[in-house]
Amino acid sequence: MCESNAYVYRDGKEEFLMDNVILLEPRNNKLYLRSLLGEEKLFNGVVKEIKFMDHKIILQEKSEEFMGGPY
Amino acid sequence: MCESNAYVYRDGKEEFLMDNVILLEPRNNKLYLRSLLGEEKLFNGVVKEIKFMDHKIILQEKSEEFMGGPY
Numbered sequence: 237m238c239e240s241n242a243y244v245y246r247d248g249k250e251e252f253l254m255d256n257v258i259l260l261e262p263r264n265n266k267l268y269l270r271s272l273l274g275e276e277k278l279f280n281g282v283v284k285e286i287k288f289m290d291h292k293i294i295l296q297e298k299s300e301e302f303m304g305g306p307y
Numbered sequence: 308m309c310e311s312n313a314y315v316y317r318d319g320k321e322e323f324l325m326d327n328v329i330l331l332e333p334r335n336n337k338l339y340l341r342s343l344l345g346e347e348k349l350f351n352g353v354v355k356e357i358k359f360m361d362h363k364i365i366l367q368e369k370s371e372e373f374m375g376g377p378y
Binding site for chain 2: 239240257258259260261262272282283284285286287288289
């Protein structure tokens with residue numbers, strides 16, 4: 237099984253959003269997430285980073301105007 | 308291990324881009340991918356869909372103007 241957990245990067249911290257994410261898909265300028273158990277979320281933001289080996293999806297809200305970061 | 312394979316959706320087909328992707332990250336309006344073996348690519352496009360259980364990252368080039376699809 238390779239589902240991942242989704243977090244929202246906010247104020248320098250990763251806040252938990254959803255576990256066991258099996259699908260991530262842009263929909264109408266938002267991000268649609270679906271979990272193994274069928275939970276669904278529409279997140280108003282963008283992907284910041286996905287670390288597949290850590291099973292981590294890190295998202296960021298659009299209001300913070302993420303442009304790819306300074307790194 | 309949970310690395311995934313990346314494909315580019317083009318003309319209704321999925322064309323192979325990179326295997327064993329361990330990191331996906333937007334950088335300067337492109338998508339940076341890194342593989343388990345250290346291969347790196349900067350792809351001028353967006354995420355179309357990520358199916359974690361299938362280990363599939365499906366990308367789409369920007370020129371096709373992906374708006375979230377009709378589905």
